[in-house]
Amino acid sequence: MTESSNICSQTCLENQSIKTSEIDSQFKYELVKLSGSENFLKCFQCGTCTSDCPIARYSDNYRPRTLIRMATLGLKNRVLNNDTLWLCAACFKCSDRCPQGIEVASVIRVFRNLAIDTGCIPQVFKDQIGAIFDSGYAYKIPESRIKKRETQNLPPLPKCNTENLYRLLKNTKMFKKIQLYGEVPNGLKQ
Amino acid sequence: MASSNNYLFFLGCAIPYRVSSYEVSSRKILAYFGIEIVEMPEFNCCGLPLDAIDHEVMLLLAAKNLAHAEQQGSNILTLCTGCAGTLKKVNKLLKEDNTLRQHVNEHLKEVNLEFKGTTETKHLLQFLKENIGIDKIKAAVTKPLTNLTVAEHTGCHLLRPKQFNNFDDPENPQILKMLINATGATCLEYVDETECCGAPSAGINDKFALQLARDKLDHIKAVQAQALITICPFCHIMYDTNEMRIAKLYNETYDIPILHYPQLLGLALGLKPDELAFNDLKVDPKKLLEQIINP
């Protein structure tokens, strides 16, 4: 059983032998050009990130140090097509404590951003994209909550102009990708 | 910089979705100190949940909110540590990186907005300390909670990454403690105070999220805290909504109420539990309230 409800096909495969055919020697150069992972090659594998990581404490598979090592080696598919990527809680302990000044949590975030091209997106994120484009809010706020605001003397919720949201995002790369997921949120059908 | 007294109230998504007790109690204490609250003219999610999917979209969603505030000549006040962390981070990144700012402004032009870097975002905690002041809060306390011992949980996104936190020590946070002490209550120290609540992992792997929340509850139980004080809707959900579930799952007993800091402060200011939405809490605060009201 995987630890992250089968988002994609595999978990961290650090113990499997490496075939030269799976090495993408350009991957690290791709990464140093991206905002968040610019300096990840400075990693000297001390393991501080993994030893401070609250998720690594409980997960048998999630290891930020290992993910970075695999990326340095060019094991692009093992890094990106990997369930454990989505376990990071974004607590930023690793970023604050890396002796090499690598923003480890941002490197993981870059991996996730690249991983969505493989279509491996956990359902919670798909739901949030949909909700944001539909309403501006990351969750569908139930009618009962909106009514309850009156009884609690709370003002009406601030409104989102979804047309503006559409105009803001229509020229982004993600906007094009999102159509590929097949579930185009209502707010985007304009 | 926008005039320091001018703040837009940035509610975020999680509070209206699930944690209105935090909004009710925050508005009450801000009103008590005569702080005028202005609602956002137009709102969208701060962008944080989409950072995992696309960094650029996160930047744009955050920048749009910042630009709205700039247009109003206002700063932003937020209750959620996630929103605070994101808006502060993006504000700093865009102020310091011209290329990035230009890129973001290309997109903002489509909605007739521009990021200029003239606004500031504060989380409620920072606002209470800097804009109201601990001394003024202390002086306003009419019902000091002297027989109460509690623990604090400040939350990751307010403290880390450290380069975006300009007001507290990320390894040894003090401000929530000072604000708790101002109410007359005692704030205890415990193991792993700065550890994550686990909320971002919920929905991906509930087991790890609940383990993390359990660790926290175990640690505050060990020092006999009578309540845990939070300042973030996500941390609050993690502990308050899940406490009974965790107790059952691991065969433990806690019975530790989880209060929003404004609820604690509100009591010390003499406000009634009803006014502070105590009846919205999942972990029953009745015993605690009885002890405070009839010591």
Ligand code: SF4
């Ligand atoms: S803490 Fe930094 S240097 Fe050490 S293993 Fe992690 S990323 Fe590499």
Ligand code: SF4
């Ligand atoms: S940010 Fe992610 S990888 Fe880093 S310590 Fe926290 S959970 Fe672990």
